Ligand SMILES: [Ca+2]
């Protein structure tokens with residue numbers, strides 16, 4: 001009779017995977033055991049999330065083998081880790097099941113160019129400078145470069 005629920009080898013499965021791996025990449029294998037016989041020991045796996053739709057996860061689990069693979073691209077800059085549950089249920093007339101936690105961390109790759117911040121060049125004028133003192137003296141080529149950098153620059157002199 002089906003008097004045992006599947007037991008996971010661990011209550012927490014943790015793995016790290018690099019971002020940008022191809023779809024279908026194997027991440028880790030979830031395994032449980034069931035000491036009953038026949039269908040009462042035949043385990044099927046599925047993913048479960050507590051506060052959102054598990055179809056939004058970038059992972060799927062193979063129903064029979066327990067292998068978790070990617071089904072969407074992973075972007076470390078969007079999500080750096082995923083927490084969800086995996087449910088193992090046997091195939092008894094009245095199926096019994098157990099739940100374990102999975103934490104998958106996304107490892108960072110250097111896949112972003114540095115972003116140029118517009119630079120602001122400022123020059124303060126001392127109040128003691130006599131009127132007419134040049135604020136800044138720059139050549140035309142430097143002035144052009146500054147304008148490219150969206151600098152606010154007042155030309156005088
Ligand atoms: Ca069982």
Ligand SMILES: [Ca+2]
Nearest residue numbers: 075076077111
């Ligand atoms: Ca990325």
Ligand SMILES: [Ca+2]
Nearest residue numbers: 076109110111
């Ligand atoms: Ca990155």
